[in-house]
Amino acid sequence: QVQLKESGGGLVQAGGSLRLSCAASGLSFSGYSMAWFRQAPGKEREFVAAISWSGRSTDFGDSAKGRFTISRDNTKNTVYLQMNSLRPDDAAVYYCAADRGGFLSRRHSTYDYWGQGTQVTVSS
Numbered sequence: 001q002v003q004l005k006e007s008g009g010g011l012v013q014a015g016g017s018l019r020l021s022c023a024a025s026g027l028s029f030s031g032y033s034m035a036w037f038r039q040a041p042g043k044e045r046e047f048v049a050a051i052s053w054s055g056r057s058t059d060f061g062d063s064a065k066g067r068f069t070i071s072r073d074n075t076k077n078t079v080y081l082q083m084n085s086l087r088p089d090d091a092a093v094y095y096c097a098a099d100r101g102g103f104l105s106r107r108h109s110t111y112d113y114w115g116q117g118t119q120v121t122v123s124s
Contacts, residue, residue, distance in 0.1 A: 002026040002113045004096050009118030012086055016122075020081040022096030022115055029077040033099045036070065036081045037108055038092035038120075047106040048094070049081060059104045063090070088124045093117040 008020040020036070035050035047061045049070040058070055067086075072079040079096060097111035105111070 002098070004098060004113055004115035006094065006096050006115045006118040009094060009120045011121045011123065014087055014122055014124050016086050017082070017084045018086065018120060020083070020094055020096075020118060020120075022079045022081075024077045024079070024098060027098060027113065029098075030074040031100065033101065033104055034070075034072060034079040035097045035099065035105070035111060036079075036094055037097060038090075038094045039117075040089075040092040043092075045095070045108050046092075047108070050104040050106070051079060052104060053102075057104060059106065061106065083120075086120075086122045088122045091120055091122045093119050 003025045006022045012018050033052050036048040037045050038048050039045040048064050050059045051070045055072050067084050069082045095117045096115045098113040099111045
């Protein structure tokens with residue numbers, strides 16, 4: 001059974017940083033592209049960042065560029081999202097997702113597996 005478990009969310013002041021982790025099990029992790037999405041109340045799920053199976057290719061949504069980085073450790077079956085210079089509009093539930101396809105995608109429908117999400121709250 002495939003499981004993606006996010007952690008690292010919480011409350012942070014504007015301008016602060018958080019690192020989210022997503023631990024995967026039940027799949028051949030190194031064969032999957034991984035991504036982070038987020039969803040705020042009343043809004044659609046939004047692409048944040050994606051990383052290829054090797055970690056050599058990454059892609060970021062406009063809101064994440066220059067502030068967030070994505071990385072992975074295939075020896076630990078874990079993908080990370082480092083978030084810096086957080087703003088109140090970054091507050092959302094953050095989800096990690098896995099895609100067995102070979103291309104990075106910004107479309108949530110592309111992804112095969114999803115975690116339950118972790119809440120990020122940013123105070124102003």
